[in-house]
Amino acid sequence: MSKILEINNLTFSYPEKPLFHGLSLEIEEGKYITIIGNNKSGKTTLMKLICGILNSKDSIVAGYAYVNHARIHDNSRFFGVVFSGVDNKFLFDNVYKEMAFPLENLNIPVPKIEEKILEIAKEFGITKFLDRKIENLTNSEKQELLIAIALLHEPKVLLLDNAFSMMNKKTKQKIQKILNERIERDKLTVILTTTNLNEIISSDYTYVLNNGEIIMEGKPGSVLREEKILNRIGLELPFMIDLSLKLEFYELLDDEITDMDRMVDTLWK
């Protein structure tokens, strides 16, 4: 497996507020990585540093090049980015125009643009949205659209900053499936930051960020067992994991089970 992203000894601070001091991590191509932390842990800042919006002073290597302002065009093709929230994110009032804009900027011919948009709309099942007005979409649909737009130019790395926060369960599952397909097929690398521990379960590897420091890392299963550490930094265990750990404690279960059907079947055969 080849490395797609490397962060070496990253140091960054806002005026009056130090944040990262010597953060290092490596991410392999075609993985689904989650970064979890509370509201002030520096997740969004890290995302901005990775995609080059904030200057990382040559401590981030994406592919084989440093991320810095001189390569802003390369960076924007390499990364697809969705930041948190849905306000102030759209330039046009119409979904189709909004989707066409980033492709127009890449000098792609008009017939090709149409083809691409229809293709991705079909993949996401949002073909019926295309002629709708953005203001008439629900927040969940807006977040779905933002992810579709970020994938339009086929980036190598997709950065999602709390991008599932307003999605309903069904849409979330659908997007997870699409992302997994793309990870398999195109070796897309996904980095998702979140405050919701439910969202890390399906990922390959998880980093726990607190005050600009990685305090824990590993497979989601092992991270989720550290209930005390997670609670201390302000994270809530997902219901099924919480229930499973408590039932194990009372010796009602032998193993951790995170699937509700399976747990009920095990408890009452």
Next chain:
Amino acid sequence: MEIIFKNVGYRYKNRKILEKVNLKIRNNMITGITGDNKTLLIELINSITFPSYGEIKIGNQEINDDNLIELRRTVCLIRQNPEEQFFTATVKEEMEFLVGRLNYKSRNIIKKMKDSLQIVGLNEKYLEKDIFKLSTGEQKLIQVAISLLYNPNIVIFDEPFVELDYTNKKKLIKLIKLLKERYHKTVIIASNDSNILYELTDDLVVIKKTRIIAADETEKIYQDVDFLVYNDIEIPDLIAFTAKAREKNVKLSFHKDIRDLIKDVYKHV
């Protein structure tokens, strides 16, 4: 204050957005609103938007031109993104701006400001802090503190828990309970987070497309699992588990706390 909708509808360019809304929101209760067009319903209560037909009564008064300002002041609306609602640099200036608008006597006003900050669990140092540099969680608390200065009867939160981490969520839940129990406010929460709505609210209003399909006590609505599945409403985890167990003819009861559920499971295994 009680809020009554009598046959209210809202249309936008002949499109039906809300139709035939008949609703009574009880005084001094926490009411949850879930489903589609939540924000519109909230804006109707705060008389930012006016209905196309029907009447809305707030505490026995129908909204008209004469009492518009007065009724707006009985309602405090806290939007999903609190930054939209701030004008000035520091918390103190923001509070002074409001106090100036309300023609309060300046004596004791600083003490009032400190008191209202204390109620939401922030210390007086926050008066001098830059409002835009606070975290979203703190901004929401500040917003409540500001509203307490003019003492509204009704406090409305639009998607308050999105993007908040566990610690901030817990703080806000505590504050909402305090608003109801000690300050006797009528609280309305628009959210799609079924777990929190189940834990926190007394009543629930469910909107599907243009119609209100259910308005009753929260427990009654959430315990009717067939109704939830049929209408595609998120089921709270605690309810879903009990429902699964009941399918296997295990006589579990519905619980609001995970510890009670575990005790019940213990009895039935």
